Amino acid sequence: MSNALQFPTRMLMGPGPSDVHPRVLAAMARPTIGHLDPVFVAMMDEIKDLLRFAFQTKNAMTFPVSGPGSVGMEACFANLLEPGDTAIVCANGVFGGRMKENVERCGAAAVMVTDDWGKPVDPNKAEAAIKANPGAKLLAFVHAETSAGVKSDAAALCGLAANAGMMSVVDAVTSLGGISVAVDNWGADAVYSGTQKCLSCPPGLSPVTFSPRAVDTVKTRKTKVQSWFLDLSLVAAYWAGEGARTYHHTAPVNALFALHEALIMLHEEGLENAWARHAAMHQQLAAGLERFGLTLPVAAPDRLPQLNLVSIPEGIDDAKTRRRLLDEFGLEIGGGLGAFAGKAWRIGLMGQSATRRHVLTCVAALADVLQR
Amino acid sequence: MSNALQFPTRMLMGPGPSDVHPRVLAAMARPTIGHLDPVFVAMMDEIKDLLRFAFQTKNAMTFPVSGPGSVGMEACFANLLEPGDTAIVCANGVFGGRMKENVERCGAAAVMVTDDWGKPVDPNKAEAAIKANPGAKLLAFVHAETSAGVKSDAAALCGLAANAGMMSVVDAVTSLGGISVAVDNWGADAVYSGTQKCLSCPPGLSPVTFSPRAVDTVKTRKTKVQSWFLDLSLVAAYWAGEGARTYHHTAPVNALFALHEALIMLHEEGLENAWARHAAMHQQLAAGLERFGLTLPVAAPDRLPQLNLVSIPEGIDDAKTRRRLLDEFGLEIGGGLGAFAGKAWRIGLMGQSATRRHVLTCVAALADVLQR
Numbered sequence A, B: 001m002s003n004a005l006q007f008p009t010r011m012l013m014g015p016g017p018s019d020v021h022p023r024v025l026a027a028m029a030r031p032t033i034g035h036l037d038p039v040f041v042a043m044m045d046e047i048k049d050l051l052r053f054a055f056q057t058k059n060a061m062t063f064p065v066s067g068p069g070s071v072g073m074e075a076c077f078a079n080l081l082e083p084g085d086t087a088i089v090c091a092n093g094v095f096g097g098r099m100k101e102n103v104e105r106c107g108a109a110a111v112m113v114t115d116d117w118g119k120p121v122d123p124n125k126a127e128a129a130i131k132a133n134p135g136a137k138l139l140a141f142v143h144a145e146t147s148a149g150v151k152s153d154a155a156a157l158c159g160l161a162a163n164a165g166m167m168s169v170v171d172a173v174t175s176l177g178g179i180s181v182a183v184d185n186w187g188a189d190a191v192y193s194g195t196q197k198c199l200s201c202p203p204g205l206s207p208v209t210f211s212p213r214a215v216d217t218v219k220t221r222k223t224k225v226q227s228w229f230l231d232l233s234l235v236a237a238y239w240a241g242e243g244a245r246t247y248h249h250t251a252p253v254n255a256l257f258a259l260h261e262a263l264i265m266l267h268e269e270g271l272e273n274a275w276a277r278h279a280a281m282h283q284q285l286a287a288g289l290e291r292f293g294l295t296l297p298v299a300a301p302d303r304l305p306q307l308n309l310v311s312i313p314e315g316i317d318d319a320k321t322r323r324r325l326l327d328e329f330g331l332e333i334g335g336g337l338g339a340f341a342g343k344a345w346r347i348g349l350m351g352q353s354a355t356r357r358h359v360l361t362c363v364a365a366l367a368d369v370l371q372r
Helices: A021-027 A038-055 A069-080 A092-105 A123-130 A155-161 A212-219 A232-239 A252-267 A271-291 A318-329 A356-371 B022-028 B038-053 B071-079 B096-103 B123-132 B154-161 B211-219 B232-240 B252-267 B271-291 B320-328 B354-372
Strands: A011-013 A063-066 A086-091 A109-114 A138-142 A168-173 A190-192 A207-208 A307-311 A332-335 A344-348 B011-013 B061-065 B087-089 B109-114 B138-142 B167-171 B191-192 B205-212 B307-311 B331-333 B342-348
Touching: A011 A307, A011 A344, A011 B252, A021 A086, A021 A252, A021 B342, A038 A063, A038 A207, A038 A252, A038 B061, A063 A069, A063 A232, A069 A168, A069 A207, A069 A212, A069 A232, A086 A092, A086 A123, A092 A109, A092 A138, A092 A168, A109 A123, A123 B205, A138 A155, A168 A212, A168 B205, A190 B011, A207 A212, A207 B087, A212 A232, A232 B138, A252 A271, A252 B232, A252 B252, A271 A307, A271 A356, A307 B123, A318 A332, A318 A356, A332 A356, B011 B096, B011 B138, B011 B354, B022 B252, B038 B061, B038 B205, B038 B252, B061 B071, B061 B109, B061 B232, B071 B096, B071 B138, B071 B205, B087 B096, B087 B123, B096 B167, B109 B123, B123 B138, B123 B320, B138 B154, B154 B211, B167 B205, B205 B211, B211 B232, B211 B320, B252 B271, B271 B307, B271 B354, B320 B331, B320 B354, B331 B342
Parallel strands: A011 A332, A086 A109, A086 A138, A138 A168, A168 A190, B011 B331, B087 B109, B087 B138, B138 B167, B167 B191
Antiparallel strands: A063 A207, A190 A207, A307 A344, B061 B205, B191 B205, B307 B342
């Protein structure tokens, strides 16, 4: 059975996963150790510190949830919301819509603030919704909408929520490590991310951070969190330091080896350097694509450097083109979702995939495939 | 920061994770590919087939949940139960108690059937509970109680549930690959497992299988599943074959590389051979421990070959002994939980840790540490 499958080496320039550095792959392949091993517990502490660095926060409650980004999203809503609560959800792409699903499955009501795909969340609309719903518990939005390649103004949106006495929930899945995620400066209350984007780790973990106010909200709930696995009061005890630690689940040891190494690499590079690299590669990619007539539908100031929407030229077959890039060059780029399905590609420049080699290869390969 | 931590090579003989074969570690370190890559999709199909082999089932709905065993448990209850339902839960250790938590967080009532830790679930008590609660939707129990080292009679318990028109939910986290998990022969409706026990894979995934009846139950729910991430109707579409596949979350690609390889190794060995190996190693371990006066508190017919409870002799310091085994021999064994905390060790012989080398090393190291 194993003989049939030939595992390829790709160049990952889709919406995630991104290319993983050999150091991180090697870390992931270390012999598995127990999740109660003193070395493992020491690594957990380092991971928490490194995540605080990446999130630019002092939040004590900062750790990776043992599941992909969607689970991090669910952890935020399931812990902060109770039946009967109201949440204001800003949607300008797939992931805002997923937030609504999460809110409603917690028994809460979602008041939607919608913007077109490809546009950032409009803070004026968010402000109006906050004024119209003074009893809402939180405002939720996506900092970097992976489906639309758009950045929203997290500082402004968190500020609006805080001014109204509401909490803020921020999706930073695609932003963390690629652009600034300034949790403490923003005053954000619950922020979740993923490992397979700008952290350049294999998918499977979701770093989260909760402000003291968010932690208090969880502690003073009237009802139990509907998910045992995601109940912060239990998970936090598992991620507490040695001595205080209580068994909850068995942590994904090797995935955490990888995250630990990827975070060390981010720390070695420095946040500002990583952001500058993403920005520079984005400029080079945009220039290269525009040189042979491709256009980027998102307005320049709203673009995510790490996730570039590119309009598919008239008469070009979307799926066939992507398949040729994969088959002929081992190059993966992403298709469009929702409003952009069949209309735009998504070209990721995330983490280890944000290099000049990636940019030039992608431009050259795309030019080649489109011209033949 | 990375220089401080020295990652050790252990010999894992606790309650999981177990030792992972170099082939599986190497598979896990393959360059990450996209979760929409045709090769990845082909691998998903192979994983489903291999899991059907391991679970001895034809169930179409068989796949690994992207989270540890606890998430598999939650997936079963969250999908099958709705608010107002009743579930009969058999508890003879930690994990039966966790089932109760899950049932209640779904808004359902749990009728408990309790047996002492170290004893199997008593089918007579289960039968009495079924008779007393004819409206209950399901009967849940742990096939292999990791906290107590005890095997329960899954065929009998599933049969009782089926005869009463109830569904059965089976925890096979520690049993799959170590002893027979005969899903179709038992007539079990929802069964979950973990990767880090007898499959000898790093922790982080939870193989599950659902009978057609269980799938129908999910399809005809009156309310939405409270967890978006675990909603089978969405996850199933993600694990559907190429063409039918719908984006849900980003699968943990490298963890699935590892599971794929571990399942291929189980397939190469053959289920019966794997069970026989676990049984033989258990006999050798028990004989070796008894030779120098240690006793196994669980009655012989109820013992799990892959997880051995060993009474801690009078006057011996539990934690200090385990720490010496770890420091002096790199050998991890488990401490007791709940009723057995401080009173028994848990020695795992799971998957790649069920070898003569492990048995002899463990007996010799334990003898050495206890005698000095």
